[in-house]
Amino acid sequence: MSSMIYKKKSPLILFLVPAFLFLLVYLYYPFFQNIINTFMKIGGLGRAAEGLNEPWYENYQRLRTDPYMRTALKNTLLLTVCTVVFQVGIALILALLVDTIRVGAQFFRTVYFFPIVISATALGLMFNLIFLYKGGMVNQLLLSMGKLPTEVKASGKVLVQWLDWKDQSHFLFTMLMPVMWQYVGFYFVILITGLNNISPDLYEAAALDGADGWKRTRYITLPLLRNVLCTCLVLAITGALKVFDLPWVMFGAGMPENMSWLTGTYMYDQTFNKMNVDYGSTIAVLIVVLGVILSNVANRIFRPSEDL
């Protein structure tokens, strides 16, 4: 009886078809419709297309020449690089450190993972207050340390030159730092799980051979963690392309002076605020293409080793 289950494959189709139909209706159909929309003239969400653009590839031409799109691409790629270096990098260091301590490991796991459970919108509002221009937490600290220039006017009023954390010189740090901070805990938990799977016998044997802490990390931990690390990197790269909510809450429409656009925020602004649905669809296509290319490249570079 049980062998029949494996021989007769046709009933499996019954279980696969509903999920396939669901994806067909809610993923593939909208996706292909979205590609068609990029060639049409659509003046608002839900509105019927008013015919083809002139020329029909107008949006793709605009994509090529739009300076804000270039800014969005540049920022998104920068975010991707920072994600790999800082999110996964810091998570790895924290995981290695927590793995070596005996007391409080569970406490640190909870603490580092906590930002993940808070909504990005709430985090955005929190960081807005932290980096607030007048009276924000960081600026108050700087003021109390005497790091902000002050001037006493003839009227006796003390004028503080607050630091604008969202201006041209600081916006990248202010935008990227909370994003990095938010997801460190996610990769930390994945990496610490990977570390737990490494047999303690190996460390004991290495210790008997006279290997110190650094050598144990270099020659045992990191090689055995390679596959987990590769998974983290691929997740980090593809995840960076989808970052939207936190930068949107903090920087809205490209603040300052259209310099902080990301592909996601620019697509949202064009579609929902500017009501330029066809151009928004074109940006969406670009995001998908970029996602496929980058995730393929990441998969090739960080391919898990079959020896492990």
Added chain:
Amino acid sequence: MKKSLAMLLVLVLMLSLVSVAAFADKAVTLNVVTSYGGDDGNRKNFENAVKAYEESTGNKVNDGSATSNEEWKAKVLTDFETGSEPDVLFYFTNADAEPFISAGKVVSIEEIRAEYPDYAGNMKDSMMAVAADGKQYAVPSSGYWENMFVNKKVLEDCGVAVPGPDYTWEQFLADCETIKEAGYTPIACSLVEVPHYWFEFTVMNNGTVENHLDVPAATDDAAAAKWAAGLNDIKALYEAGYFPANTLTASDAETVELFNSGEAAFLIDGSWKVGYFTENAEDLNDFAIAYVPGKGERSASEAIGGISMGYFITTKAWNDPDKREAAVEFVSQLTSDEVLSTFVTTEVTALVNGAKPEGLNPLQQSAADANANITAIAGAVQDSLTAEARGDLFGNVQNVVTGKMSAEDAVASAIALN
């Protein structure tokens, strides 16, 4: 015996279920969207009116109110286009409403009156907005005015007098310089979020109250010239350092708080902001409503104002037999003389008998005094633009003031999208 008792019990149970269902049917849940959310000055009055409606009718209201801004406007339009519109909507009655009016998604007052003859009977028909198809759709609520709020304490510290109805642009520039020298910010404004207040007045300053609503049709017409001149006036104020140092990165809430906390002297805003100061100001006597400086042919006593919003009943609610009466009753209660009198302090209304606000606080009294000196009023010209053109124009203000784009190019870009 047992069988008949069981049958009787089943019968009683079914009857009770039917009666509960019948009773439950009477309570209707209305989905309502208004701009009385966030920090709107009338939020409490609206919530009280909704509560009174719920208590008097037994109906429930799903309140989806939010703060009015470009994002909210876009969301409302999107809801209509995707078929998830509310039953009752409090929204702008100008070109913003045309997409759902022309799509037949709201019901005209004429059609409602055919079944409910007393609907909006307390309003002056002549003051109700007329749509492009010549019909009236929205029952107007209170009107609005836009004018200059001043922080009297800051002005006093700087030795500057509170502006009067004859305030000129030259006097204003001199006052701004004095205020800046004293270590205060002359103008509280987020040019990245709400440049439209200054745009309206600087455009009027380069034209007249009569031609304020002219929208440029070409880059070389008179309206385009005054729009560009208005943008250049804003640029001059920016270059002189009269806006907050972070005006291109600050939110509206941040700059309003700058003004409220006694760090800035002038703020152009609307009648809705009076409620904000009533709730948040430490001492209302520190604030007053003055006049936006006049230039050229415009006098400072000429302002922006009118009735721009009203209650729409959607076709979806009208065609639902359960919701039709509930929606009509909701709008009737929210626009009754008694309820509107709680919303109004100094704003105009379309009420036949007029509103009777009571117990004005010092800031409301100041607004009433300033309004008494207003000699002419014009609507906001931005209301004549499409969402795309408006978003483009105001998004480009930051590019104009920083010199990345000329004022003429910004106007041309908006014209192309309108």
